[in-house]
Amino acid sequence: MLTITELTAGYGPITALRGVTLTAEQGRITAVLGANGAGKTTLLRTISGLHRSTSGSVTLDGSTVTRVPAEKMPALGMSHVPEGRGVITELTVEENLRLGGLARGRVKADDLTRIYSLFPPLDERRHVAAATLSGGERQMLVIGRALMARPTLLLLDEPSLGLAPRIVTQIFELLKGLVDNEGLTVLLVEQNARSALSVADHGIVLNLGQVVADDSAATLAADDQLRHAYLGF
Amino acid sequence: MLQFTNTALAGLVLGMIFAAFALALVLIWRSTRILNFAQAPMAVLTTYIALVMIEDGRPYWLAFVVALLAGLVLGAVLERVVIRPVEGKPDINAVILTLGLFIVFKSGAEVIFGTKLRTYPPTFGIRGIEIGDTTIGITTSDFFTIGAVIATLVLLVALFRFTDLGLKMRAAANNQEVAGLLGVKVGAMLTLGWALAAVVGSLSGLLIAAGGLVQPSYMDSIVVFGFIAAVIGGLESPAGAVVGGLLLGFSLSFVSGYLSAQLVALVALGILMTVLTLRPGGLFTATQGRRV
Numbered sequence: 049m050l051t052i053t054e055l056t057a058g059y060g061p062i063t064a065l066r067g068v069t070l071t072a073e074q075g076r077i078t079a080v081l082g083a084n085g086a087g088k089t090t091l092l093r094t095i096s097g098l099h100r101s102t103s104g105s106v107t108l109d110g111s112t113v114t115r116v117p118a119e120k121m122p123a124l125g126m127s128h129v130p131e132g133r134g135v136i137t138e139l140t141v142e143e144n145l146r147l148g149g150l151a152r153g154r155v156k157a158d159d160l161t162r163i164y165s166l167f168p169p170l171d172e173r174r175h176v177a178a179a180t181l182s183g184g185e186r187q188m189l190v191i192g193r194a195l196m197a198r199p200t201l202l203l204l205d206e207p208s209l210g211l212a213p214r215i216v217t218q219i220f221e222l223l224k225g226l227v228d229n230e231g232l233t234v235l236l237v238e239q240n241a242r243s244a245l246s247v248a249d250h251g252i253v254l255n256l257g258q259v260v261a262d263d264s265a266a267t268l269a270a271d272d273q274l275r276h277a278y279l280g281f
Numbered sequence: 282m283l284q285f286t287n288t289a290l291a292g293l294v295l296g297m298i299f300a301a302f303a304l305a306l307v308l309i310w311r312s313t314r315i316l317n318f319a320q321a322p323m324a325v326l327t328t329y330i331a332l333v334m335i336e337d338g339r340p341y342w343l344a345f346v347v348a349l350l351a352g353l354v355l356g357a358v359l360e361r362v363v364i365r366p367v368e369g370k371p372d373i374n375a376v377i378l379t380l381g382l383f384i385v386f387k388s389g390a391e392v393i394f395g396t397k398l399r400t401y402p403p404t405f406g407i408r409g410i411e412i413g414d415t416t417i418g419i420t421t422s423d424f425f426t427i428g429a430v431i432a433t434l435v436l437l438v439a440l441f442r443f444t445d446l447g448l449k450m451r452a453a454a455n456n457q458e459v460a461g462l463l464g465v466k467v468g469a470m471l472t473l474g475w476a477l478a479a480v481v482g483s484l485s486g487l488l489i490a491a492g493g494l495v496q497p498s499y500m501d502s503i504v505v506f507g508f509i510a511a512v513i514g515g516l517e518s519p520a521g522a523v524v525g526g527l528l529l530g531f532s533l534s535f536v537s538g539y540l541s542a543q544l545v546a547l548v549a550l551g552i553l554m555t556v557l558t559l560r561p562g563g564l565f566t567a568t569q570g571r572r573v
Contacts, residue, residue, distance in 0.1 A: 096462065122464035134459040136452050147452050150445055151464035197464070 049074045050095070050201050050235060055104035057094045064090040066257040067104065072201070072250075075231040077223065079248035079265065081241045081279055087257040088237040089131055092203045095235070096121050096128035108201060122151030127194035131205035131237075135186045137179035141170055144178050144189055148196030155196070163192040166222065184215040191219070195226070201233045208240045216240070220247040241279035245269045253278050287418030288538035289531065294423045296530020297430040301485035302507030303514060303522035304433060305478045310516045312454045312474025313360075313368060318379040320507075321500035322386030323359075323479055324486025327351045329394045331487060332401055332495060341402065349483050356479025360472045368471070369457075390497035403492030426488045430523070433481055437519045450474060506533070509549055513556045515563025524564060528552065 050072040057065045064087045072078040080088050093099040095106050097118035105114045108126055121128065127148075136144055145163055149155035164171035167188040173181065178189060187207055194202055204223075208216040224247055226232045238244035245251055251268040253261035261274055268274060275281055302320065309317045317323075331348035335341055363382065367374040405421035441447040452460040453470035461467050489503060510529045514521025529549060536548045556564060 098458065098462070117461075119461045119464055119466055121462070128462050130459065130462060134456070134462070136455050136459055138455045139448070139451060143448055143451075146445075147448055147460075147463050147465070150449065155445070193463070 049109060050233060051107040052091075052095065053105045053107070055091070055094060055101055055106065057090055057099055057101045064257050065094065065101075068254070068257070068259055070252050070259060070262060072233055072235045074200075074233050075227060076249040077227055077234040077236055077247055078250045078252065079241075079244040080235065080237045080252050080254060081239075081244060081268075082254035083278065083280070084239070085256075086254040088239075088254055089205055090257075091254070092128060092130075092205050092235070092237055096126060096203055098128070122197045122199070125198075125200035126203065127151075127197050127199035127201070128203040129190045129194050129205060129207070131209065134190050135178045135181065137177065139178055140175050141178055141181070141189060142174045144193050145170075145196050148193035151197040159196050159198070163195060166195075166226075167192050183211055184219075187211060187215070187219055191223075199232070201235065204234060204236045206237060206239065208238060208243055213243075216243055220244075223247065241275075242269075242281045283415060283417070284538065288534050290417065290419040290423070291538070292531035292534030293527070294419070294426055294530070295534055296510075296527035297427050297523075298485060298489055298503065298526075299506050299510040299529050300523040300526025301430045301433065301481060301488060302503055303511035303526050304430075304437065304519055305482035305485060306507065306511040307514070307516060307519055307522045308437070308474055308478035308481060310511070312450060312478075313364065313375075313471050314372075314454075315364065315368075315375040315379065316508075317478070318376070319359075319382035319386055320478075320482045321486075321504045322383055322390060322497070323352070323355055324482045325390050325497055325500050326386055327355065327479075327483040328401070328486040328490045328495060329390060329497075332399060332490070333394075335402060336399075341404075345404075345487060348487055349480050352479040352483030353476045356482075357472050357476040359479070360475035364475065365468075365471075387497055394497065396496055396498075398494045398496050401490040401493060401495045404488075407492050422492055426491075429484060429488060433484060434519055434523050437477075437481075441519070446473075505546075506549060509553050513553060513563055515565040517563070518565040521563060521565025 052068060052070050055065055055068045056063065068091060080091060082088055090099060094101050097116050101114060105112055107113065108124060113124060116124065139147065145160060146155045149159050169185050170188055170192060181189060207219055220243060223234060227234055236244055236248060245265045245268060248265040251263060251265045252259055253268065253274065255278055260278065261268060305320050306317060309315055327348040330351050331344035334344035334347060363378065367378055403422045404425045407420050407422055409416040409418055409420060441451055449465045450470045450473065452463065453465050453467045454474070457467045486500060489500065506529055510525035511522050513528060514525030529552060532548060532552055533545050536544050
């Protein structure tokens with residue numbers, strides 16, 4: 049379980065997060081929604097230690113990880129899949145996956161087999177350079193690579209960006225399966241609010257760095273006023 | 282026929298020396314996207330360490346190993362202390378910095394060791410190998426040079442291709458942020474890249490010095506050709522550096538053997554321009570149109 053309390057962060061004089069408080073429950077998908085510039089990406093980057101918070105705290109499964117550098121997070125059970133895929137294009141598919149597994153010290157063959165069975169398209173392309181993958185395959189690769197570290201918390205930044213709706217549905221269904229079967233916790237940042245709320249259990253709406261709504265996904269999706277004001281559907 | 286054989290062998294040895302220097306440049310480029318102009322005077326410093334030890338009567342190979350280790354330390358310290366602050370800054374900062382280091386190290390070597398020419402003993406024999414009645418233009422020292430460079434290449438390729446450490450180094454070189462998110466200690470990988478490069482650079486310095494005369498500017502002629510070899514190879518791939526080095530070594534040897542030694546620099550430039558015109562990324566680039 050991830051708990052964020054009064055988190056504030058910014059870039060120089062600009063404040064991007066203003067006292068954000070939220071919880072991502074164990075074994076649930078929590079979606080963070082909002083328009084461009086609402087602070088969604090900054091929120092994930094601050095949680096995973098890529099960006100420094102100015103105040104507030106981040107707690108993962110009871111231990112404070114507020115000032116822990118990003119490179120130590122995988123070992124603590126947190127995997128962050130950044131926006132824009134983040135495939136290392138000059139490595140092969142399998143090398144990308146192995147890299148994800150190294151966070152646990154050694155790469156286990158079982159883990160690789162598991163990822164290939166979750167994402168069959170990757171299995172066929174094990175030894176090709178990741179640069180040659182399609183957008184959907186790249187998204188599978190980065191999620192698979194994050195799962196290689198066997199995280200308890202998965203942070204996903206805009207996984208639907210630039211993907212065909214059919215592939216978005218596939219990826220969200222797969223996430224749902226992992227959450228239901230393995231108790232994975234997912235914090236999902238999305239601009240595509242409709243898709244995100246269809247798969248999420250809980251939703252949080254950010255506007256200009258502040259939480260303006262925090263409720264179950266079903267309630268948020270049913271709130272016409274909120275949808276029109278912040279979610280654009 | 283003998284002249285042809287000897288010219289080819291001279292080209293092979295020369296090419297291996299260019300290759301060693303180019304390998305060092307490639308290692309640093311891969312890990313930090315910086316061209317290390319200070320590579321040559323760094324190698325001069327470590328070679329002088331070995332030379333002073335040998336002149337003091339220490340064992341030859343002990344001095345050799347100490348020079349390589351000195352390179353390792355020098356590379357690591359340099360990256361941590363001097364290079365780290367310019368990483369991620371505009372490329373020109375690093376260029377100016379390593380050019381500055383070139384001057385500092387070279388002047389430092391002149392101040393500490395003087396500018397007098399000193400003899401560096403050869404690794405092994407310097408007599409040509411005899412086949413039947415004819416003596417051909419390759420010596421046991423040359424064999425050592427060739428073997429050492431090939432062994433370095435094989436070890437580096439094995440490191441990058443087959444080990445977890447090599448995988449982390451490649452990841453850190455290609456995408457620092459993503460590598461960090463995957464738990465790779467990016468800073469340590471960059472330091473290691475510089476340290477390894479400085480070891481290979483020191484090796485090239487020792488191979489060039491052995492059996493010849495040493496003064497603080499003895500690497501200067503290699504610098505240009507080593508750079509050209511690395512660029513021809515594509516700056517990315519260790520194998521490319523060796524192929525680039527050999528291509529240049531053979532060409533220059535044949536040009537100076539059959540045409541004129543004065544044409545060497547011109548031909549080197551010609552090869553560089555031809556390769557870059559036909560394949561702008563160099564011979565061994567996997568990805569086209571990489572941002573430089």
